Amino acid sequence: MPFEKTWRWFGNKDTVSLKELKQIGVEGIVTSLHHLKPGEIWEIEEINKVIIELEKYNFKWSVVESLPVSEDIKLNSDKSKIHIENYKKSLINLSKCGIDTVCYNFMPVLDWARTDLQYKDEDGTETMLFDLTTFAAFDIFILQRPDAAKDYSLEIYLKAKERFEKMKESEKEKLAYNIIVYTQGFINSAVIDSKDYIDLFLKSLSEYKGIDKTVLRQHFSIFIKEVAPVAEKCGINLCIHPDDPAFPLLGLPRIVGTIEDFEWIFSQSESTANGFTLCTGSLASRKENDPVEFLKRFSDRIHFAHLRNIQFLNDTTFFESGHLNGSVDIYKVVRLLLKEQQRRKKKGLSGARIPMRVDHGKKMLDDFSRNANPGYPLIGRLKGLAEISGLMAGIERSMIDLE
Numbered sequence: 001m002p003f004e005k006t007w008r009w010f011g012n013k014d015t016v017s018l019k020e021l022k023q024i025g026v027e028g029i030v031t032s033l034h035h036l037k038p039g040e041i042w043e044i045e046e047i048n049k050v051i052i053e054l055e056k057y058n059f060k061w062s063v064v065e066s067l068p069v070s071e072d073i074k075l076n077s078d079k080s081k082i083h084i085e086n087y088k089k090s091l092i093n094l095s096k097c098g099i100d101t102v103c104y105n106f107m108p109v110l111d112w113a114r115t116d117l118q119y120k121d122e123d124g125t126e127t128m129l130f131d132l133t134t135f136a137a138f139d140i141f142i143l144q145r146p147d148a149a150k151d152y153s154l155e156i157y158l159k160a161k162e163r164f165e166k167m168k169e170s171e172k173e174k175l176a177y178n179i180i181v182y183t184q185g186f187i188n189s190a191v192i193d194s195k196d197y198i199d200l201f202l203k204s205l206s207e208y209k210g211i212d213k214t215v216l217r218q219h220f221s222i223f224i225k226e227v228a229p230v231a232e233k234c235g236i237n238l239c240i241h242p243d244d245p246a247f248p249l250l251g252l253p254r255i256v257g258t259i260e261d262f263e264w265i266f267s268q269s270e271s272t273a274n275g276f277t278l279c280t281g282s283l284a285s286r287k288e289n290d291p292v293e294f295l296k297r298f299s300d301r302i303h304f305a306h307l308r309n310i311q312f313l314n315d316t317t318f319f320e321s322g323h324l325n326g327s328v329d330i331y332k333v334v335r336l337l338l339k340e341q342q343r344r345k346k347k348g349l350s351g352a353r354i355p356m357r358v359d360h361g362k363k364m365l366d367d368f369s370r371n372a373n374p375g376y377p378l379i380g381r382l383k384g385l386a387e388i389s390g391l392m393a394g395i396e397r398s399m400i401d402l403e
Contacts, residue, residue, distance in 0.1 A: 001341050002392050003305065003356035005385065006030045006062045008376065010186060011050075015370050016378045018057045024382055025389070028062025029054050030103075030357055038070035038190050039083040042090035047097045062355045063304055064094060065103040066241070068188065069223065074108050075207060076219040084223060088230045095234035101355060102231070103277050103304055105241040106220055108211075108252045109204045111184055112244040112282075115175065117374045119319050126363035128375055130245055130285070132316035134175070136160035137167070139250060142176050143198060145205060151251055156316070178374075186373045205250055213253040220255060221268045228269035237303035237351065239277040240265065245285035257286055262298055272300060278337070279306035280328045281359060285318060292332045299340045303351070306359035307333065307388055320360050320375070323384035324391070334388065335395050342399075358384035 006028040007021055021029075033046055051061055067090055072079040094102065105111065115138070119129035132152075137160040140148045149157055164172075180201045185191040192200055211219075224238075231238050246257030255261055256276075266274060276298065280291040295302070309326030310318045324330055337354060344352035361380025363372075370378060 004028055004353050006355045006357040015372050022057045029059045030063040030065045038068040041086045044093045061099050063101040067102050069104055073223055084226050091231055091236050092234050095236050101237050103239050107243050127320045129319040133159045137164040138175050142172050183374050216253045217255050224268050228271050228274045232271045232273040237275050239275045239303040241277045242279050242282040244282040247286050275301040275303040277304040278302045281308040281310050284310050284328045295336045305356040308359040323387050334391050
């Protein structure tokens, strides 16, 4: 039984159309109600508008990515209770519309982070890169976050200072805009693109003053203990996405990056509805992590898979290297996921087939003539889908031959 092949689609503004996706063997769509702000209720009427659009091409809405958790919930602010109630109502409405998988994250302020969106690989493709020195240059000298220097080693600080001093003003502006607005806006409708975006970003960071990992965990515990029972009752699997990268940034705590983090998360609700998205690239961004170990330890909690690979250039720099080649043993990942599907099928568990999407992709060929969101080119992801599909078919056949 192969994975359910899914594709992230950003609505009718996406440069990849549903008509094109139909031609490449995609079975299900991963999308969101991108126009709604975090904390708002997802009404049935709005959900059905998307479902109707997808059904024109016989697609189903396989996974919601994402039903965003508002900053008020993460901060446990005065609006938190209202937003949690709205979240529960949204889950119920999604269930009524036949949707059973919801991906979300609990990263404060900043979702994913990259410092170069046009890194040239040796084969001529373009991909994305994260470099801690460049990020430190942004944090300390461009953003000028108070006490930012304390969060970096002296070596990184000195390298960051040197790099900043060599940057042109246009390069500084581009780096800040990419990190704060460009990579965030198309997945988070709360991002504001304005002239004072740096000041607004600093204000958002300041709201987390005094919130360390312990406190953020407490806020997550409040959230998951409220929503997991509702999700279980209405047949929805919640799958938290790992932090990306899987270590603290900007002085903010991050709570979804290590084996110990996941053990704690699952201890807050024993329901399998409290699951996670196996994102191999995000987990591998923390060098001591091995995504295979996460899969072995928590296989019964995996409700969604993001498959991609990264390659480290040094201890603090990695780039997205495609899907088969890199630091992650994708062969082992695919084999173990297929075995987990097989286990679920034999036990007669509902939802045995795991939705999988190839996450991100290298820009290549016709991608250079298209405008696509960072990390989401057509041809690069299509190549990854073909590679994973071939690998999956070979492993499945070998498993059958061994029986």
